[in-house]
Amino acid sequence: MSAAADEVGVLVHELVPLLGMLWALVPEVGGSPMTGTMSHHKATGSPAPWNADAALLLYTISEEARRLEASLRRDVAGHVGDRRGGSDVNTVAALKAIMNLAYGVPEQDARRAARIIGRWVRSARQVIGEEERAVPLPAAPGATPPPCPYCTTFSLRVVLRDGRLWCINDGCKDGRGQRPHGRMTRSDLNGDGMIEWDDGRITYRRDWA
Template structure:
């Protein structure tokens, strides 16, 4: 049986090819798809942790960008941080305003003040987390700052 390669065009400066057996295109069965996915899982165990974290962050960013496309309408809702009635929300550690917002789905935190910047000149970003000692809420920022607030829940 003879296999030949057929060029299907270029993508990212590389020629994309597919394997052709006779007149039929190879692959496409459910069994081949399942076997390929199983191989990906096995190969993933050999990836260094830092590379895996960077890849995950990049994929997460792509998913967020895709969800924010206007007609898809799946972008996260940014709401003020919930605090007990009568209490002030935590102030932004960078601009000292009460402009912090949290993404409902992911727990990401950002300051909604457009002029707010951290020491590197970037918009501050962080996440909400739970204090392991007493269960109280805390904000953990990308630069390592941590703000504790609220009561144990």
């Protein structure tokens, strides 16, 4: 058994109900993806206002899920298979196929799939309001946000509610060779704001917190 493949399954089961909530924010969508009755049509009566963020995310997940399924199927079966149609039923079918295919690829590839699906889950939670959006690090008025200490770009993002932060630069790596993650906190010595990174690094900046 693969721990990463197990995580893929957990994330897919978490994502599917969130997709239902996103579909509810786009008035053109009706029916149930779980029963195979999804269809696109203009809503009648008084539809909910169009939610552009939900629509964009649904499109992103739809396309990326099909590409991820094809990539995993190529690795497992030697071919990408037929491309699925664009319906929401097919999006859910692609996600279910990804769950199964994850058990047939190396652990590192399953972990990559889990990271991708985890990103969809976080984005969905942000759009429906279940999770706070990440924003650039706070800076003094008129000043630029502090750069990432690993790649020196202005790519740090933080969830202000709990201080979790990370670098969104795809090429950025910490001392462990992984995407930098950390947490904003305060020094026990003088109360100054600082960031404790997951690789053990600590950086200080008075206007970070």
